[in-house]
Amino acid sequence: MAFVYKADPVRGAEWARLFAAKAPDIPFHIWPDIGEPDRVRYLAAWVPPQDIERQFPNLELFFSTGAGIDQFDLTVLPPELPVVRMAEPGVVAGMVEYATMAVLALHRDLPTYIRQQREARWAAHRVYPASKRRVSVLGLGVLGCAVLDQLRTLGFQLAGWSRTRRQIDGVACYAGREELAAMLAGTDILVCLLPLTQETRGILDSKLFQHLPRGASLVHVGRGAHLDHQALLDALESGGLSSAVVDVTDPEPLPAGHPFWAHPKILLTPHIASMTQPETAVEQVLDNIRCHQAGAPLMGLVDRSRGY
Structure with missing residues (x-):
C-alpha cells in the first residue's frame, strides 16, 4: 500500500x-x-486529481488537507470512497488563537483606535468588561466548540447556533433557521465558523445583518462564499455594523481595488486564521489509517448527505 500527497510541496516534504x-x-x-498507481491506497489532497477513480483504482481513503471540503465536488468522487476532513489539533488550536484575537480586538475597539492613529487623533472610549459583551458563534462543530471553550474563560456571555440541537455548558444554544433571528438579536460580536453547504452559502447577507443589534461586529472565519460583500459594506456604511474582521473571501485573493482592501472598518487577513500543522496532521492521518484497517470509526469522516 502507498500514500500520495497532492498539495503544497513544501509542506509535502515535511509530511514525507x-x-x-x-x-x-x-x-x-x-x-x-x-509511484505505482495500483498500489496507492491513501490520497491526501487540497484538490483531488481529475478522474480519481481511473487514476487510483484501489484507493481506500481520501483525506482533505484542510478542515473544509468545499473546495472540491463530492459528486465526482466514487460514492463508496470515504472522505476525511482535517480535524487535527493544530488546525483547532490555530483557529482558537485567531478567533480569540479577533473577538478581543472588536471587544476592545481596536479598529477604532487604528483609524484614530492614522488620523493622529487621541480619543479614549468607554471600556466594558467581557461579562457585558455578548458573543455568538455560527457553527458548533469541532472548531466552534473549541472557540467557545476559550471565550468562556474570558467571561463573555456566549451563544451558539447550529443546524441541529446542541447542549454546551455555559452557552445558550439555538438550532434551525427558526431560532437564528432570536440568537442574532442578542449578539454584539458574531463569529461565523459554519461549513459551506447549499443552505449556508450567502448566509451573511443583509437580512441576517438586520437582525443584529445596531453597532454589532462580525468575525468571518468560515468560508468566503458565506459572505455577501455588498451587504457587509452597506451595513458598515449605515452603522448597522460597526466593524468586521474578515479572513476568508470569495474570490481569493481579492482583486485590486476591492473596497475591503482600504475599508477603515474592516480588518482583513489573507485566509490565515488556521493552517494544518504537519506534525499533528500526520498523526491524525496515521491514526485514521490504523482505524480504517481495524474497521473502527474514522475521525473527521465526511457525511456526504450534509456536505461536511
Missing part, C-alpha cells in the same frame, strides 16, 4: 519526513510522483 519516521512501511509520494 514525518511518514519516514512514523510509518516507514508506507511508501510516501508527493504529486506528481505517484
